[in-house]
Amino acid sequence: MHLVETRAGLIALDCGLFQGRRAETRAKNLEFPCDARDIRAMVLSHAHIDHCGRLPRLVRDGFESAIHCTPATRDLAAVLLQDSAHIQEEDAKYLNRKRAKAGEDPIEPLYTPADATATLRFVDSHPYERWFPIAPGVRGQFFDAGHMLGSAGVLLEIEDNPGKTRRVFFTGDVGRPGVPILRDPRPIPPCDYIISESTYGGRTTPPVRDMKVLLRDVVQRTIARGGRLIIPAFSVGRTQTLLYNLNQMFASGELASVPVYVDSPLAINATDVFKMHPDCYDRDARTFLFEVGHLLSGPNVTFVRETEDSKRLNARREPCIVIAASGMCEAGRILHHLKHNVSREENTVLIVGFQAAHTLGRRIVERAAEVRIFGKLYPLAAEVVVLNGFSSHADANELRAHLAPRAAENKACFLVHGELDQAEKFSAALHGAGFSRVEIPEPANEFELA
Numbered sequence: 001m002h003l004v005e006t007r008a009g010l011i012a013l014d015c016g017l018f019q020g021r022r023a024e025t026r027a028k029n030l031e032f033p034c035d036a037r038d039i040r041a042m043v044l045s046h047a048h049i050d051h052c053g054r055l056p057r058l059v060r061d062g063f064e065s066a067i068h069c070t071p072a073t074r075d076l077a078a079v080l081l082q083d084s085a086h087i088q089e090e091d092a093k094y095l096n097r098k099r100a101k102a103g104e105d106p107i108e109p110l111y112t113p114a115d116a117t118a119t120l121r122f123v124d125s126h127p128y129e130r131w132f133p134i135a136p137g138v139r140g141q142f143f144d145a146g147h148m149l150g151s152a153g154v155l156l157e158i159e160d161n162p163g164k165t166r167r168v169f170f171t172g173d174v175g176r177p178g179v180p181i182l183r184d185p186r187p188i189p190p191c192d193y194i195i196s197e198s199t200y201g202g203r204t205t206p207p208v209r210d211m212k213v214l215l216r217d218v219v220q221r222t223i224a225r226g227g228r229l230i231i232p233a234f235s236v237g238r239t240q241t242l243l244y245n246l247n248q249m250f251a252s253g254e255l256a257s258v259p260v261y262v263d264s265p266l267a268i269n270a271t272d273v274f275k276m277h278p279d280c281y282d283r284d285a286r287t288f289l290f291e292v293g294h295l296l297s298g299p300n301v302t303f304v305r306e307t308e309d310s311k312r313l314n315a316r317r318e319p320c321i322v323i324a325a326s327g328m329c330e331a332g333r334i335l336h337h338l339k340h341n342v343s344r345e346e347n348t349v350l351i352v353g354f355q356a357a358h359t360l361g362r363r364i365v366e367r368a369a370e371v372r373i374f375g376k377l378y379p380l381a382a383e384v385v386v387l388n389g390f391s392s393h394a395d396a397n398e399l400r401a402h403l404a405p406r407a408a409e410n411k412a413c414f415l416v417h418g419e420l421d422q423a424e425k426f427s428a429a430l431h432g433a434g435f436s437r438v439e440i441p442e443p444a445n446e447f448e449l450a
Contacts, residue, residue, distance in 0.1 A: 001013070001014055001015050001016065001032070001033065001054075002014065002170065002195055002416065003033060003034065003039075004156060004158070004168060006040075006135065006137065006138055006158050006160060007136075007137055007160045008040055008135035008136045008137050008138055009038070009039075009040030009041075009135060010034060010038055010039050010040055011039075011040060011041050011042075011043065011134060011135065011138060011156065012039045012041070012042045012043070013043050013045070013154060013170045013195070014043075014044060014045055014051045014052070014172070015042060015044070015051075015052060015053075015054045015055045015058055016048075016049070016050040016051045016052065016053055016054060017029060017049050017050060017052075017053025017054050017084065018050075019049070019050065026110070029054060029057065029110055030057075030110070032054075032058065032061065033443075033444065035061075035062070036058045036059075036061035036062045036063040037061075037062040037063065037064070039058075039063055039065060040065055040134075040135045041065050041066050041067075041068065041134045041135055041138075042055070042058075042063070042065065042066070042067040042068065042122075043067075043068045043069075043134065043140055043154050043156070043170075044067055044068065044069040044073060044077070045069075045073075045145070045151060045152055045153070045154055045170065045171075045172025045173065046069075046073055046076075046145065046147060046148055046150060046151035046152065046172055046173060047069075047072075047073045047076035047077040047080055047148070047149075047150060047151075047236070048080075048148065048173070048236070049080055049084055051172070051173070052073075052077050052080070052081065053080075053081070053084050054110075055067065055077075055081065055119045056081055056084075056085060056110075056111035056112075056115035056116045056118070056119045057110055057111045057115070058119075059115060059118055059119045059122065060111050060115045060118075063122070064122065065122065066122055066123075066124045066134075067119070067122045067123045067124065068124050068125075068126060068132060068134065068140060069123060069124075069125055069126075069142075069150070069152075070125060070126065070127070070128065070142055070150040070151075070152050071125040071126075071127070071150065071277070071279075072149045072150025072273070072276075072277040072279075072280050073125070073149075073150035073151070073152070074120075074123050074125040074150075075150075075273045075276060075277070076148075076149060076150060076236065076270065076273050077120075077123070078120055079266070079269045079270055079273060080236065080266075080270075081116040081119060081120075082113055082116050082117075083266050083269075084116070085109075085111055085112055085113040085115065085116040086113065088109040088110040088111055088112070089109045089112060089113075091109065091110075092106075092107055092108060092109035092110075095107060126140075126142060127142075128142050128143060128144050128152065128186075129141060129142065129143060129186075130142075131157075134156070137158065137159045137160060138156060138157070138158050138159075139156075139157050140154060140155060140156055140157070141154075141155045141157075141189075142154060142155075143155065143185075143186040143187075143188070143189065144182075144183050144185065144186045144280075145171065145172050145173060145174055145175055145185050145186075146174070146175030146176070146177070146179060146182050146183055146184050146185035146186075147172065147173040147174060147175035147182075147185075147392050147393070148173075148175070148182070148236060148237045148392060149181075149182065149236075149237070149240075149273065149274055149277060149280050150277070150280060151172055151173060151175065152172055153169060153170065153171045153172055153174070153185075153186070153188065154169070154170040154172065155167060155168075155169050155189055155191060156168045156169075156170070166192050166193070166449050167189075167190065167191040167192050167193070168191060168192065168193045168194075168195065168449065169188055169189065169191040169193070169194050169195070169406075170194075170195045171188070171194065171195065171196045171197050171402075171403075172197065173197050173199065173392075173393060173417070174196075174197060174393070174394040174398070174399060174402055175392055175393070175394060176205075176208055176391070176392065176393070176394050176395070176398055177208070177398065178207075178208040178209055179208055179241070179392060180208075180212075180241050180244050180245060180284075180285070181240060181241060181244050181274075181280075181281055181282065181285045181295070182280065182281070182282060183280070183281070183282045184282070185394070185402060187402075187405065188402065188403065188405065188406050190406070190409060191406060191409075191410070192409070192410070192411050192449070193410070193411055193412050193413070193414070193449055194403060194406065194410060194412075194413045194414070195413075195414045195416060196399070196403060196413055196414070196415055196416070196426075197393075197399075197415075197416060197417040197418060198399070198415040198416065198417060198418030198422050198423040198426045199393045199417060199418045199422065200391075200393050200394065200395045200396055200399065200418075200422065201396055201399060201415065201418050201422040201423055201425055201426025201427075201429070202396055202421060202422045202424070202425025202426060202429075203395055203396055203422065204395045204396055204397055205388050205389055205391050205393075205395045206387075206388060206389035207389060208389055208390075210389060211245070211387055211389045211390055212245045212248070212249070214387055214389075215242070215245055215246070215249075215350075215387065216249055216254055216255060218348060218350055218385050218387075219246075219249075219255055219258070219321065220255070221348070221383075222319070222346075222347065222348040222383070223256070223258055223319045225346045226319055226346050227319060227344070227345075227346030227347040227348060227382075228319060228320055228321070228322065228341055228344075228346075228347045228348075229320070229321045229322070229347070229348050229350055230322050230324075230334075230337050230338060230341050230342075230347065230348070230349050230350070230382075231321065231322065231323045231324070231349075231350045231352060232324065232325070232326065232327055232328070232329045232334045232338075232349075232351065232352075232353075232361060233267070233323050233324070233325065233327055233352055233353065234325065234326075234327035234353055235264050235266040235267035235270050235325045235326075235327075236266075236267070236270040237392050238327065238352055238353055238390060238392070239262060239264070239267040239270070239271065239323055239325075240270070240271055240274050240296055241390060241392075242323055242352065242390075243260070243262070243271070243295075243296045243297075243301060243323075244285065244288075244295055244296060246260055246300070246301075246321070247288075247292070247294065247295065247296070247298050247300070247301070248288060250298065250300055251288075251292050257299075257300055258300065258319060258320060258321060259300060259302065259318070259320040259321070260300050260301045260302070260320070260321045260323070261301075261302050261304055261313055261320060261321070261322045261323070262301065262302070262303050262304065262323050262324075263304040263310050263313065263322055263323065263324040263333050263334075263337070264304075264323070264324050264325040264332065264333060265305050266325060267323070267325055268303045268304075268305060271296050271297075271303070274295075274296060275295070275296060275297075281295075310333050310336070311336070313337070314336060314337065314340040314341075322337050324337055327353045327361070328353070328354075328355050328356055328359040328360070328361040328362075329355075329359060329360035329361040329364065330359050330360060330361070335360075335373055335374065338360070338364075338371075338373055338378075339373045339374065339376075339378065341382060342364075342371060342373075342378050342379075342380050342381070342382050343378050343379045343380070343381050343382070344381060344382060345381045345382065345383075346382075347382040347383070348382055348383040348384070348385055349364055349382050349383070349384050349385070350385050350387065351364065351365055351384065351385070351386045351387070352387050352388075352390040353390065353391070354388075354391070360372075360373065364380065364384055365384065365386055367380065367384055368380055396425065396426065396429065399426060400426075400429050400430070400433055403430060403433070403435075404430075404433040404434070407430070407433050407434035407435045408434060410435055410436070410437075411436075411437065411449075411450065412437040412438070412439060412447070412449075413430060413435050413437065413438045413439070414438075414439045414440075414441055414447070415427055415430075415438065415439070415440050415441075416441060420440070423440045424440065427440060
């Protein structure tokens with residue numbers, strides 16, 4: 001959450017959920033930098049939980065103003081916040097069992113499904129590149145960020161005094177040029193100040209254009225030896241990109257027909273939202289949809305909602321592709337598929353996203369001899385393939401190219417949403433690109449915009 005203080009009051013940019021160790025993140029997620037009732041308006045860049053996941057808590061604490069976002073962000077947030085609310089309730093139940101044994105008082109969930117539903121009452125959606133009013137003297141405009149469906153950079157135009165206007169641009173999360181389905185990020189408009197993400201500010205990732213060919217090779221190699229391809233994938237974005245690439249290759253004949261199972265209720269719900277928003281597709285995706293009649297479904301794809309149907313998948317032995325959550329293999333149905341498949345040499349585990357330290361996904365990437373699943377050790381005999389080019393975050397070169405055209409006019413650039421080493425490397429790159437002032441704020445830092 002970034003707060004912009006204006007004559008009309010506080011404007012908040014995003015309201016994300018801290019994720020990590022329960023004890024540390026719960027304390028952070030309960031606190032806001034100001035009274036929720038003092039926020040005049042909220043502007044939401046996109047629907048990933050680290051950007052929207054505390055909105056229901058903000059509403060629970062008394063926020064009653066407008067939440068501005070794009071239409072696709074509105075629809076994805078409705079799905080993701082309900083899922084997050086369910087997780088908050090499950091976490092509270094888990095913690096309360098432990099607290100009861102220790103004789104401690106129970107805690108309430110961070111928020112509930114009812115809070116998530118109540119949040120949607122305040123959402124006001126706007127199309128890209130059209131001005132919308134935020135508060136007296138403040139208006140906004142969204143620019144496609146190419147990071148996920150509906151993602152946006154946010155331009156704020158603030159007139160505190162007659163004749164004096166400041167333009168502040170918040171990048172949100174920036175996508176990669178050439179990412180399947182989505183349009184490329186739009187150029188940053190003229191502005192005085194930039195608040196920029198720096199997730200991969202010091203890191204480069206493989207080209208997007210190579211990923212489909214590499215995916216094809218992995219599928220062909222696995223199916224040829226009679227194996228199964230198990231893909232842990234994030235439910236929003238990564239799953240849909242995989243489905244699109246696979247469907248393209250099925251339609252062109254690059255891949256022979258093979259069953260694809262999407263085993264994640266959240267991914268299925270998110271896919272339904274993707275189907276609702278062809279307005280966000282790039283030209284290639286729209287053309288494919290027109291010619292083939294489907295983008296993310298099709299005769300090879302089966303969506304698995306029910307738990308019993310998920311269990312039955314592991315009783316089958318024919319070659320297939322299984323895409324399941326969670327993306328870092330820490331929870332969900334992917335654990336059952338890994339349990340049944342990691343010890344078979346004919347199978348492949350395909351990693352298509354970042355795996356944090358100490359997760360099962362990281363141990364698989366590191367090719368541990370054995371992996372622990374549900375408390376039991378299993379030999380890791382399956383082939384392991386890592387395709388990092390599926391990332392939806394712009395890398396260091398792409399971020400620099402995105403910001404560099406605004407260097408000459410920029411009064412200050414603030415680097416957020418990145419680990420310190422990445423932000424520091426990106427800061428050096430921006431100075432090299434001509435930015436005169438680059439700041440790396442810490443929580444609660446304040447800056448005056450002259």
